[in-house]
Amino acid sequence: MKASRGSLKVKGVAKSFALPQGDLRVLERIDLxxxxxxxxxxxxxxxxxxxxxxxxxxxxxxxxxxxxLLREKRITGPGLERGMVFQEPRLFPWMTTRENIAFGLRDSTEKREAGETVEKYLALVGLAGFGDAYPHQLSGGMQQRAALARALVSRPEVLLLDEPFGALDALTRIQMQLEIQRIWRESRGTVLLVTHDIDEAVFLGDRVAVMSEGPGTLRKIIPVPLSRPRDRSSASFVKIRKKIYNEFFNSSRKIKGV
Ligand SMILES: Nc1ncnc2c1ncn2[C@@H]1O[C@H](COP(=O)(O)OP(=O)(O)O)[C@@H](O)[C@H]1O
Ligand SMILES: [Mg+2]
Known part of the structure; x- marks a missing residue:
C-alpha cells in the first residue's frame, strides 16, 4: 500500500496521567x-x-x-513534519519575526539559506515588511500569523492547530479563519484544528469530529459537504451547525434558537 504524504491514523488510542491519587483517564478508544x-x-x-x-x-x-501513524509510520516523538500552533503564539521575545520563523527550519544550513523561504512565508501570512519587528511590536493577530508561518516554513505534512484563534477578538478571528483557509488551499497539507467554536469548525472543516468528556471519546464525526467559501447564514450551514450543537445535549433536551 502506498503511504501518502499527510495521511494520519489514530488507532485505539487511550491516555492516562498518573496522579498521586491514582490514574486519570483522559482519552479512551480514539480512532480517527x-x-x-x-x-x-x-x-x-x-x-x-x-x-x-x-x-x-x-x-x-x-x-x-x-x-x-503518519504516512503509515508510528509517531514516537516530535518532528517538523508536524507543525503545531497553540492558543498563545509562543514566539521568542528576543528574536525578530524573521528569526522566529527561521527557527522552524530543520538545521543550521537550511537556516543560513533561509532568507528567501522566510520572506515567502512572511508574505504568505500577510506579514511582509514586518520581518524585523519583535513580537511585542506586533498585535495579537500578527503574532499568531508569525507562529503560523513558523509552523509552515518546514512544509509540514500535517498542521496541528490547538485553538489558534481562541485569544483573538471576533473580527480578527474571522479574518484568520479566511487566511488559514487560503493557506490550506495553497499548501494542500492535512490540517487538524481543535476549537470549541462550532461555527469555526463548520466554516473550515471537511469533517467535524465531536468529542465527549470523562474520559474523552470521539462521539461522532459529521461531514460538512458544503462548497467553499461557505456562507455562515445559509440554511445548509445552519443545519449542520445545529446538528453539532445537538450532539452535545440529549436528544430530549435539544436547544432551540441556535
Ligand atoms: N500533563 C497532565 N497531567 C495531568 N493531567 C493532565 C495533563 N494534561 C492534561 N491533563 C488533564 O486532562 C484533561 C484533558 O485536558 P486537555 O487535553 O487540556 O483538555 P481540552 O484541551 O479539551 O480542554 C483535563 O482534566 C486535564 O486536567
Ligand atoms: Mg485545550
Missing part, C-alpha cells in the same frame, strides 16, 4: 483517520482531552494504549 489534504475540526467541551490528543499526535506525549 485524516486523509491527505483533509481539514478536520475537532470540537468538544473544555477539559475533554482535545489538547491531549493533539499533543499525542505532535509527539509531545506518549499514548498509554494504541498508536498513531
Amino acid at each position: 483517520e485524516v486523509g491527505p489534504g483533509e481539514f478536520v475540526a475537532l470540537v468538544g467541551k473544555s477539559g475533554c482531552g482535545k489538547s491531549t490528543l493533539l499533543r499525542l499526535i505532535g509527539g509531545l506525549e506518549a499514548a498509554t494504549e494504541g498508536e498513531i
